[in-house]
Amino acid sequence: MNVLIIAAKEVHQAIRNRWVLAATLLLAGLALSLTFLGSAPTGNVGVRALDVVIVSLSSLTIFLVPLIALLISHDAIVGEMERGTMLLLLSYPVARWQVLLGKFLGHLAVLGFATCLGYGAAVGALAATGSDIDSDSLLAFAAMVGSSVLLGAAFVAIGYLVSALVRDRGTAAGICIGLWLLLVLIYDMALLGVLALDKGRSISASVLNALLLSNPTDAYRLINLTGFANVSTFAGMAGLAQSTSLTIPVLLTALLCWTLLPLGLAALAFSRREL
């Protein structure tokens, strides 16, 4: 009950602060422009338009959704402490884990709403312009939206963990930007570099799998680019899809762990905080 009250207030605040509006418009705008510009190189012959959109949108999601998630979450605990609102909230009959979980559900709802509506606009636009959309593509698209929300959840949880550990908001923002750069940009480049240098001598397939699972954005990428046969052909990942032993359940579990573990640690750190 307390969790839901706090979640409802977070959503209310996010609507009031126009976070919901901004995130939805941003995602919808990018989804729509990718839908229409994205079909230019492939043309309209023999290619299912929605599959192309899935490939380009999921690549975009990897950059954008973690950034939005970290933006709304890095401030959740340390920011309320600095503004002094946490002091009052914790004098009420609520446990600290309830505060954290309530915020999480609220932020997840905001992110989920923005993603579903924003990306849904792309499907709507394709349908409206008369493209054929078969059920396979639709399923793959639904999976893409769902896993995007899950990716967002993981980064919201990571943001909370940072927020629960640091002393001030500036530090939280700095660390979150660093984490974003590391997980979204640097990790893959470094991995690629290492693989190229190693030429398969010491990095076995299982090590590579472990390395891919230890970054939530890679788990997300694999779900969407290799999970569905017709999508993976366009993604140029068909080869990898056949060689990897990482199945969708394994990848989803990895993303779920990336959500629950930081969330649990954040709750632990928060419960020990003195304010």
Next chain:
Amino acid sequence: MTGTVRVSDVTKAYGQIKVVCDASFTLGQGELVALIGHNGAGKTTLMKLMLGLIRPTSGAIEVLGDNPAAGEFAGRRQLGYLPENVSFDPALTGRETQAFYARLKREPVAKALELLDAVGLGAASRRRVNTYSKGMRQRLGLAQALLGQPRVLLLDEPTTGLDPELRQAFYDIIARLAAGGATVLLSSHALTELEERAGRVIIMNRGIKVADGSIDELRRLARLPTRIRLRVAGLAPSELPGWAPKDATCRRLNGHIVEIDAAPERKIELLHRATAAGNAVEDVDVVPPTLDELYAHFLRQSEQAP
């Protein structure tokens, strides 16, 4: 008298610095207790300890049957807290804020909104909190602290930023709550305001409780003189009346007032002397030591003690 708040041998240290040092007291139902002390004397820290926002380094605290340090909070439904420099989420309106806090305490929202009128927020309650002045935020802070007939009220500097009229209304509200059996602990710098209202005063200095009792008890303990002011006719400006005792301090104030410092047990004797036949006393004022003076006295005493 049943205790609602028990503090036993509580010490809170940050590194080497002890912010609260071996404090012990019990607050009972229906008590209106003033917690006074300089900034940094440990007043806010004590309240935070009672709320479980921080944990004591040693000692135990019990509030409405809960141990706040262990994260127990069942009793907090009947606890109201107003922090020093209260702040709210700026994007929400006063009404939305109050409704949110009412839901957390499982109080009917309609009743909670009536409190906004009681603290004089009225029409402003529909505006966003970021448009509020300091006084209006303080009113909203009071309204949320009064939610749900609290049995314990912890008020940290509650009257800062309130205008005199509302200050009066505020003290009426908390006096009514205390009469109804609530424990009210309030910290303040406005000692003159508390003087007539607080049934009990706890004085803190550098984390140490230096005095605890009703104002009368503190006066007895402090043995500060009561000042007797007399208007005497026919005295030269610097002359002291002949009947004034040699062993009491007498001084002249502006023109025709004589002030005598009377030790507590000599008060009546001195009054008898002054009003004895033949003395041209026109008026008498008896001024017992004020809370300000008591506070200064106990602070001095604790500073002199090693």
